[in-house]
Every structure is written in C-alpha cells, then in structure tokens.
Amino acid sequence: MSAVIxxxxxxxxxxxxxxxxxxxxxxxxxxxxxxxxxxxxMVWFERKVIAGMQNRVGPNKAGPWGILQTLADGIKLFFKxxxxxxxxxxxxxxxxxxxxxxxxxLAFAIIPxxxxxxxxxxxxxxxxxxxxxxxxxxxxxxxxxxxAISSIAVYGIMLAGWSSGSKYPLLGAVRxxxxxxxxxxxxxxxxxxxxxxxxxxxxAGIVNLQSSIGNWNIVATGFVPFVIFLIAATAxxxxxxxxxxxxxxxxxxxxxxxYSSIRFALFFLAEFMNTVTMSALIVTLFFxxxxxxxxxxxxxxxxxxxxxxxxxxxxxxxxxxxxYVYVWFRATLPRFRYDQLxxxxxxxxxxxxxxxxxxxxAQRVGRDAGWDQMVVTLVTALVLIxxxxxxxxxxxxxxxxxxxxxxxx
Amino acid sequence: MFSLAEPTSTWYLVLSAVLFGIxxxxxxxxxxxxxxxxxxxxxxxxxxLSFVALSSQIANIxxxxxxxFVLVVAAAEVVVGLGxxxxxxRRRTTLTVDDMSGLKG
Amino acid sequence: xxxxxxxxxAAMVLIGALGVVTRSNPVHAAMSLVLTLFGIAVMFVSxxxxxxxxxxxxxxAGAIVVLFLFVIMLLGVDKAEDLSVEPITNQRPLAxxxxxxxxxxxxxxxxxxxxxLGPSGKGVNETTLExxxxxxxxxARVIFSDNVFAFELTSVLLLVAVIGTVxxxxxxKSVGTGK
Numbered sequence: 001m002s003a004v005i006x007x008x009x010x011x012x013x014x015x016x017x018x019x020x021x022x023x024x025x026x027x028x029x030x031x032x033x034x035x036x037x038x039x040x041x042m043v044w045f046e047r048k049v050i051a052g053m054q055n056r057v058g059p060n061k062a063g064p065w066g067i068l069q070t071l072a073d074g075i076k077l078f079f080k081x082x083x084x085x086x087x088x089x090x091x092x093x094x095x096x097x098x099x100x101x102x103x104x105x106l107a108f109a110i111i112p113x114x115x116x117x118x119x120x121x122x123x124x125x126x127x128x129x130x131x132x133x134x135x136x137x138x139x140x141x142x143x144x145x146x147x148a149i150s151s152i153a154v155y156g157i158m159l160a161g162w163s164s165g166s167k168y169p170l171l172g173a174v175r176x177x178x179x180x181x182x183x184x185x186x187x188x189x190x191x192x193x194x195x196x197x198x199x200x201x202x203x204a205g206i207v208n209l210q211s212s213i214g215n216w217n218i219v220a221t222g223f224v225p226f227v228i229f230l231i232a233a234t235a236x237x238x239x240x241x242x243x244x245x246x247x248x249x250x251x252x253x254x255x256x257x258x259y260s261s262i263r264f265a266l267f268f269l270a271e272f273m274n275t276v277t278m279s280a281l282i283v284t285l286f287f288x289x290x291x292x293x294x295x296x297x298x299x300x301x302x303x304x305x306x307x308x309x310x311x312x313x314x315x316x317x318x319x320x321x322x323x324y325v326y327v328w329f330r331a332t333l334p335r336f337r338y339d340q341l342x343x344x345x346x347x348x349x350x351x352x353x354x355x356x357x358x359x360x361x362a363q364r365v366g367r368d369a370g371w372d373q374m375v376v377t378l379v380t381a382l383v384l385i386x387x388x389x390x391x392x393x394x395x396x397x398x399x400x401x402x403x404x405x406x407x408x409x
Numbered sequence: 410m411f412s413l414a415e416p417t418s419t420w421y422l423v424l425s426a427v428l429f430g431i432x433x434x435x436x437x438x439x440x441x442x443x444x445x446x447x448x449x450x451x452x453x454x455x456x457x458l459s460f461v462a463l464s465s466q467i468a469n470i471x472x473x474x475x476x477x478f479v480l481v482v483a484a485a486e487v488v489v490g491l492g493x494x495x496x497x498x499r500r501r502t503t504l505t506v507d508d509m510s511g512l513k514g
Numbered sequence: 515x516x517x518x519x520x521x522x523x524a525a526m527v528l529i530g531a532l533g534v535v536t537r538s539n540p541v542h543a544a545m546s547l548v549l550t551l552f553g554i555a556v557m558f559v560s561x562x563x564x565x566x567x568x569x570x571x572x573x574x575a576g577a578i579v580v581l582f583l584f585v586i587m588l589l590g591v592d593k594a595e596d597l598s599v600e601p602i603t604n605q606r607p608l609a610x611x612x613x614x615x616x617x618x619x620x621x622x623x624x625x626x627x628x629x630x631l632g633p634s635g636k637g638v639n640e641t642t643l644e645x646x647x648x649x650x651x652x653x654a655r656v657i658f659s660d661n662v663f664a665f666e667l668t669s670v671l672l673l674v675a676v677i678g679t680v681x682x683x684x685x686x687k688s689v690g691t692g693k
Contacts, residue, residue: 089539089541091542092541092542092545139564140564140647140649140650141564141565141567141568141650142647144565144568144569144572145568147568147572148568148571148572148575148576151571151572151575151576151577151580152571152575152576154576154580155545155548155580158580158583158587159541159545162541162583162587162592163541170587173587174584174587174588177580177583177584177587178584180580181576181577181580181581181584184576184577188572200647201647201650202647415516415517416516416517416520419624419625420520420524421520421557421561422624423621423624423625424524424527424528426616426617426620426621426624427528427617427621428527428528428531428550429616429617429620430613430614430616430617430620431528431531431532431534431535431613432531433609433612433613433616434535434609434610434612434613434614435534435535437605437608437609437612437613438535438605438606438609438610439535440595440601441540441591441595443540443582443585443586443591444534444540444543446582447534447543447544447547447582448534448535450547450574450578451531451534451547451550454550454551454554454574457554457566457570458554458557458558461557461558461561461563461566462557462561464561464563464638465561465562465563465638466633467633468633468636468637468638469636469637469638470636470638470639470652470653470656471656473563473565473566473638473649473653474653474656474657474660474661476563476566477566477569477653477657478661478664478668480566480569480570480573480574481668481671481672482668482671483573483574483578484573484577484578484672484675485668485671485672485674485675486675487578487581487582488581488675488676488679489675489678489679489682491581491582491585491679492678492679492682492683493682494585494589495585495588495589495682495683496682496683498589498591504589504591507601
C-alpha cells in the first residue's frame with residue numbers, strides 16, 4: 001500500500017540508504033537556497049529594470065550595480081520594531097505570513113531545474129551512482145500539485161487582511177479571495193489543454209515531450225492557452241495590472257498595511273518567490289523547461305558545458321524572459337478596475353479557455369477515430385462560435401433587463 | 410486487532426467514525442449556520458475517508474469514484490447553502506439558527 | 515513509516531475537527547476545517563488515491579473554505595460567538611451522548627463485521643515508477659465509461675446550483691425601495 005507515497009523518483013526505489021538520503025537533503029537545501037537567492041535577485045532585477053524604463057537609476061549603492069540592495073533592505077526590515085495592532089487577531093496575524101511563504105516554496109519543488117532531456121534520457125542524471133532528476137519532487141499528481149498550491153496561496157493574503165482588524169486590509173483580503181478564486185478556473189482550464197496534448201501530469205514528462213520548438217506546448221496547444229495562462233497567472237500572483245489586492249492608491253497598502261518588520265518582509269519574499277515560481281512553471285509547461293532550443297533536428301548547444309548543467313542554463317535564460325515580461329507589465333499597464341477584472345476573468349478567459357480545450361479535445365478524438373482533421377476543426381469551431389454568440393446574446397438580454405427593472409447585485 | 414506495525418483499513422474506518430461523531434455533535438451544538446455547514450463538511454469528509462479506505466480494502470476503484478461525486482455535490486451544496494445564508498442575512502443582523510424559526514422572511 | 519503518516523494525519527484530522535466544533539470565532543473554525551481537510555488529503559495519498567487528494571485540496575481547501583471565509587468576511591459575522599450560554603437546557607450533554615453513541619455503534623459495526631470483507635473487486639492500481647499516473651488513468655476510465663451518465667448529471671447539478679444561487683442572491687431594487 002505504501003509503494004509510492006511521496007514522489008516518483010528512481011532514487012527512492014529499493015532500500016533508502018545514506019547516500020540517497022543525503023542527495024535528497026542536499027536537493028532540499030539547494031532548492032531552498034536557489035529560491036531565496038532567485039527571489040533576492042528578482043527584487044533587484046525588477047527595481048533596476050523598472051528604473052530603466054522610467055528613466056531613473058534605481059538601486060546603485062549596495063554592492064556592484066546595487067545588487068545587494070535586497071539584502072540591505074532585508075537586514076533593515078529584520079531589525080525594525082515588530083508591531084502587532086491592538087485590534088488584531090494575534091494568532092492569525094502571526095500565522096498569516098508563513099501561510100503565504102510556505103506555498104511559494106512548495107510550488108518550487110516540482111519544477112525541473114535542469115538535467116539532460118536529450119536522446120531520450122528523460123532528464124535523469126547520475127549522482128554518486130544513483131540515478132535521479134534535478135528536481136526536488138515529482139509527485140504522481142504532478143502539475144495538479146502546482147494548481148493545489150496556488151489555490152491555497154490565497155489563505156495567507158486573506159488571513160493577513162482579516163486578522164489585522166482594520167478596514168483597508170480587510171477590503172484587500174476580500175478582493176484577493178474573489179480575484180484568485182475566479183482566475184483559478186481559467187488557469188486550470190488552460191492547464192488542461194497542456195495536459196491533453198502531453199498526456200501526462202508529471203512535470204518531467206511534460207518537459208521531456210517538448211524536444212524542439214515545433215513540439216513546444218505553446219505551438220502544440222495553439223498559442224491561446226499560453227496567453228490565457230499568462231494572464232491568469234499574473235492575476236493569481238496579484239501583480240500589476242491585477243494588483244487590486246494591494247492597490248496603494250485605493251487601499252493604502254492593501255492586505256499588508258498593518259504589517260511591519262520581518263513579517264512584512266516575509267510577505268514581500270513570498271510575492272516575489274511566487275513570481276519566480278510561476279515564470280518557471282510557464283517555461284516548464286509551454287517552453288520546454290530545461291530543454292535546449294532546437295529547430296527540427298539541429299540543437300543549439302552551448303559548448304564546454306555538460307548537458308545536465310546546460311539544462312539549468314537554458315531554464316535560467318527562459319525564466320529571465322518571463323521575469324522581464326512581468327516587470328514590463330508592471331511598468332506599462334495601468335491597473336484594472338474591479339468590474340473589468342471580473343468581466344475579463346468570467347466572460348472572456350473562462351469561456352475562451354473552455355472553448356479552446358473543447359477544440360483540442362475534438363481534434364484529439366478525431367485523430368483517434370481517423371476523421372478528417374479539417375472537417376472536425378471546422379465543425380467544432382462553428383459550434384463554439386455559435387455558443388459564444390449565444391453567450392453574447394444572453395449578456396445583452398441580461399444588460400437590457402438590468403437597466404429596465406433596475407436590479408443590482 | 411490493532412497491531413502496531415501497519416495501520417489497517419480498520420484504523421481508518423474507526424477514525425472516520427470518530428470524525429463523523431464529532432461532526433454530528435457540532436451540528437447539534439452550534440447555532441451559527443456557517444459553522445453548522447462546516448460540521449456537515451466534516452461528516453461528508455468522514456464518509457469520504459471510509460469510502461477510500463474500503464476501496465483499497467476490497468480492491469475496487471468504485472469507492473474512489475463515489476468520493477469524486479461527493480466532492481462535486483459538496484461544492485454545489487455549499488454554493489446553494491451560502492446563497493441562502495447571504496439572502497437571510499440581508500434581512501437580519503444576527504446570524505444564529507434560532508432566529509430563523511419563521512418561514513416568512 | 516506508514517504508521518507515522520497515519521498518526522500525524524489522524525492528529526491533524528481530529529485536532530481540526532475539534533477546532534471546528536469548539537472555536538467560537540468562525541474564521542478560526544474555518545481554518546480548523548482546513549487542517550482537517552489536509553489531514554484527509556494525506557490519508558487519501560497513503561491509500562494511493564492521489565487524484566482525489568489533489569482534488570480535495572483544490573476543491574475543498576482552495577474553493578469551498580475560501581467561499582466560507584469570503585461570506586464570513588463580507589457579511590461581517592467574524593465576531594466571536596458567546597459559547598457560554600446554552601440556549602436549550604441539557605442540549606450539549608445530550609448532543610455529546612448522541613454523537614458518541616453514533617460513533618460507538620459505527621465502530622462496533624466496523625470491528626465485528628470486518629472479517630467478511632476481502633478483496634473482491636478488480637483491484638486498485640498502485641502508483642509505480644513505470645506508470646506514475648496509474649491511479650488517475652484508472653479513475654478516469656471508470657468515471658467516463660461506467661459512470662458517464664452520473665458524471666453528466668453532476669454537471670447539470672452544478673449548473674442548477676449556480677443559477678439557483680444567482681437567483682437567490684440577486685436583489686431587485688423594486689423590493690428595496692418599495693416600488
């Protein structure tokens with residue numbers, strides 16, 4: 001019954017001896033440290049890039065190019081006085097930062113951080129005579145784990161806002177819960193498209209199938225799920241333009257207004273950690289993760305580096321692109337209004353991702369049954385367009401009725 | 410019966426019975442409809458646990474299928490229940506079931 | 515190993531369940547419920563029901579309890595309830611007796627009738643290194659073949675629930691202003 005409880009890893013087959021145990025421990029430590037360092041650098045990167053976009057200099061005092069600025073800020077925050085508001089719920093107030101931080105780190109565990117995926121090796125590397133993957137855990141539910149983690153990430157924000165015993169944080173918390181639950185559906189449905197194409201849930205398996213650009217899931221799923229996933233992920237992260245949770249101009253500081261000192265630093269850390277994790281997840285799902293960029297059979301190979309480590313380099317490069325995209329969003333796009341946010345989520349993203357999922361599923365069924373792909377696609381597209389027309393008509397009728405009898409929600 | 414080495418499915422079934430009992434007590438004792446709802450969720454979870462435990466005991470996947478459907482129905486039930494509570498709260502200020510004895514809003 | 519997992523998960527389940535019943539603040543009760551749900555999810559994993567464990571966390575912890583918290587915060591009923599008053603005389607002792615009685619009867623039934631239940635089905639696939647998603651494949655095959663009508667009916671049920679809730683929660687201005 002207890003064949004596999006924790007993870008699918010050849011390392012843990014048979015008797016668990018000291019060497020595998022040590023390897024796992026080192027992996028845990030490594031993932032933790034990589035997460036922290038990546039977060040630290042991400043904060044610096046964001047401030048530097050956004051400064052560049054706004055014609056400023058940005059941090060430039062601490063260390064070369066101000067690269068140690070985050071460290072300095074962290075130390076400063078650590079030594080600040082830790083305030084707990086008089087009207088707060090003390091236990092929840094203390095608990096909330098950890099509820100925000102722990103999911104951020106957990107989600108990082110299932111990202112393949114490197115490894116050799118060429119020549120059908122499936123990302124396995126040999127360490128001290130043991131085969132393993134360069135990823136902390138590959139649970140049987142794979143990507144669903146990431147979905148589960150992102151769905152419980154909302155607790156930290158909600159409880160922080162509620163337990164502060166103050167109006168603005170509470171408003172931020174209520175906004176957060178509605179926003180994150182709404183976009184979770186679009187996130188899950190666009191993820192479904194990837195799973196449909198890959199036929200596996202394991203992140204290593206998904207990466208393994210994307211050997212060249214033509215096989216990347218962004219092409220295989222037809223681009224739309226990627227766009228929806230990117231938008232929904234931005235909303236899940238509460239990053240601009242979806243940062244209504246901590247809209248400074250409207251809510252003072254949002255859910256973390258009452259927080260100070262190290263507890264505030266934990267929220268800050270969790271937010272940027274989530275950004276890094278989500279970028280890595282996007283790369284894993286749609287852009288081949290640690291696979292090198294390959295067009296057809298020609299692979300762009302970085303010379304002088306072993307293939308396993310080259311994977312890490314490729315992952316880093318691809319993740320950097322998305323981190324830049326997130327900073328770019330923040331510098332360019334104005335914040336959504338709340339009703340616009342809900343309209344986008346419920347009326348465009350969810351029907352869109354559902355429709356695309358049905359299209360992919362119909363093509364899949366058609367391929368298995370040997371039907372003409374063209375006909376299948378056309379018929380499905382027609383059905384979907386008719387469905388969308390019905391949806392629009394329903395929205396129109398509801399708007400007219402609302403104006404007529406003045407219903408309000 | 411209770412060997413120390415491996416938990417058998419009896420252990421899980423006993424735990425599920427205890428959980429169900431706690432849920433029942435909660436529904437009978439608490440007066441806040443939201444918490445009564447949570448206690449009903451506890452009871453549903455107790456039943457789910459026993460389904461999964463029995464599913465692996467008698468080596469039949471159907472137990473897990475039932476749990477899947479229970480999860481869906483629980484979601485629907487909570488949505489409707491919370492809708493009712495919200496519409497009741499529009500007319501009243503306190504939230505206890507004792508105040509909801511009249512059928513007329 | 516499995517004993518350790520069981521003990522920890524059972525402790526989570528029981529502490530959470532007692533928390534739901536005894537905490538006076540609804541938000542604390544909801545968080546206790548989350549603890550119970552996680553304990554149950556861990557037990558699902560140790561029974562090789564990986565998919566159900568994931569769904570349990572996504573649906574229950576990620577959506578249902580968030581909905582609870584949302585309603586609690588939105589309605590402003592997050593004040594601690596006074597639990598020292600007992601509205602009906604002897605209600606609590608009676609409730610405890612009934613609850614413990616139900617548990618005791620069920621436990622007695624479990625312990626006495628256990629011998630008759632042996633493996634009778636086609637088997638539950640275990641997750642192995644070769645087929646990590648064995649459980650999900652098997653579950654999907656059964657849901658979409660033997661139980662496909664039930665599956666479709668649940669989607670109708672969800673639709674009905676959504677529409678019903680919207681109709682119930684919708685308030686018309688004509689009622690509010692007395693037109």
